[in-house]
Amino acid sequence: MMSMSPVQAGLTATEAAAPRSPTTGAFLQVQGLGRVFQPGRPVFADVDFGVARGEFVCIIGHSGCGKTTILNVLAGLDEASEGHVFMDGREVRGPSLERGVVFQNHALMPWLTVRRNIAFAVESRWPRWSRAQVVAHVEKYVALVGLSAALDKKPSQLSGGMKQRVGIARAFAIEPKMLLLDEPFGALDALTRGTIQDELLAIVQRSQQTVFMITHDVDEAILLADRVLLMRNGVELPDGQWRPGGIAESVQVALPRERTRAGLHRLPGYYELRNHIVDFLVSRAHAA
Numbered sequence: 700m701m702s703m704s705p706v707q708a709g710l711t712a713t714e715a716a717a718p719r720s721p722t723t724g725a726f727l728q729v730q731g732l733g734r735v736f737q738p739g740r741p742v743f744a745d746v747d748f749g750v751a752r753g754e755f756v757c758i759i760g761h762s763g764c765g766k767t768t769i770l771n772v773l774a775g776l777d778e779a780s781e782g783h784v785f786m787d788g789r790e791v792r793g794p795s796l797e798r799g800v801v802f803q804n805h806a807l808m809p810w811l812t813v814r815r816n817i818a819f820a821v822e823s824r825w826p827r828w829s830r831a832q833v834v835a836h837v838e839k840y841v842a843l844v845g846l847s848a849a850l851d852k853k854p855s856q857l858s859g860g861m862k863q864r865v866g867i868a869r870a871f872a873i874e875p876k877m878l879l880l881d882e883p884f885g886a887l888d889a890l891t892r893g894t895i896q897d898e899l900l901a902i903v904q905r906s907q908q909t910v911f912m913i914t915h916d917v918d919e920a921i922l923l924a925d926r927v928l929l930m931r932n933g934v935e936l937p938d939g940q941w942r943p944g945g946i947a948e949s950v951q952v953a954l955p956r957e958r959t960r961a962g963l964h965r966l967p968g969y970y971e972l973r974n975h976i977v978d979f980l981v982s983r984a985h986a987a
């Protein structure tokens with residue numbers, strides 16, 4: 700159980716921090732994760748994976764397979780029914796400013812300006828900072844997402860894309876060890892989505908940020924990720940037994956890191972990779 704300490708679980712701290720293969724040495728280690736909402740029908744079980752420091756991992760799968768549930772457990776916002784999550788050698792036991800989370804719907808405080816929304820997070824992260832330090836830090840991250848002109852506007856005065864940018868700036872501004880993104884561009888139109896994908900790609904490449912991101916968009920995953928986890932849904936087998944969902948495959952994106960949206964389809968290996976992922980989603984993600 701997530702709530703059980705290593706000592707309660709009968710493990711020493713060293714044993715608890717020592718992962719089983721295949722995640723040995725990874726910055727984020729997910730071991731034997733399972734989540735049950737409906738007894739006898741776990742959403743997923745035995746989920747094991749690792750994310751290396753500086754790696755960008757996308758998870759893709761059909762609605763309901765449990766992606767958001769996994770992300771919430773990684774964020775410390777939900778408890779797994781089974782298994783453990785370790786980040787940087789320590790078990791995740793609750794929310795922390797070491798992890799920056801961005802949801803599909805920005806979750807900004809509507810009564811605060813862009814500046815105050817981000818400053819609120821920065822002040823929580825570094826409570827001893829002077830006002831001038833906070834101001835400089837906030838302005839730096841708002842500039843990074845191209846929103847300096849909107850610093851003193853409230854969320855209601857911004858477009859959907861701008862609000863999502865503020866959410867991303869806020870997550871980056873706390874300089875988390877890991878960024879957790881739940882379909883951050885899902886609610887945006889294609890044009891805005893493309894622009895923000897490019898911005899995210901540039902910021903992540905510069906900062907070497909470790910990222911775990913949920914997406915439904917195969918091209919988005921190929922553009923951004925070093926690796927894509929393919930998640931299958933839980934399914935009732937012909938004999939009536941329930942097989943929980945889980946990670947079916949981990950697919951390396953073996954394309955040059957210098958990718959652009961416009962040039963993606965010209966990269967050797969792109970179509971094979973895309974077809975492989977689409978084929979999984981069409982024929983294998985729900986298969987009994």
Ligand SMILES: Nc1ncnc2c1ncn2[C@@H]1O[C@H](COP(=O)(O)OP(=O)(O)OP(=O)(O)O)[C@@H](O)[C@H]1O
Binds near residue numbers: 742761765767
């Ligand atoms: N708090 C909850 N109580 C009961 N069932 C839940 C709860 N949260 C999630 N579920 C169920 O768990 C399953 C997985 O949900 P989850 O949101 O993780 O899926 P998802 O893969 O992220 O889906 P989507 O792509 O649609 O966001 C769904 O069947 C959902 O109904």
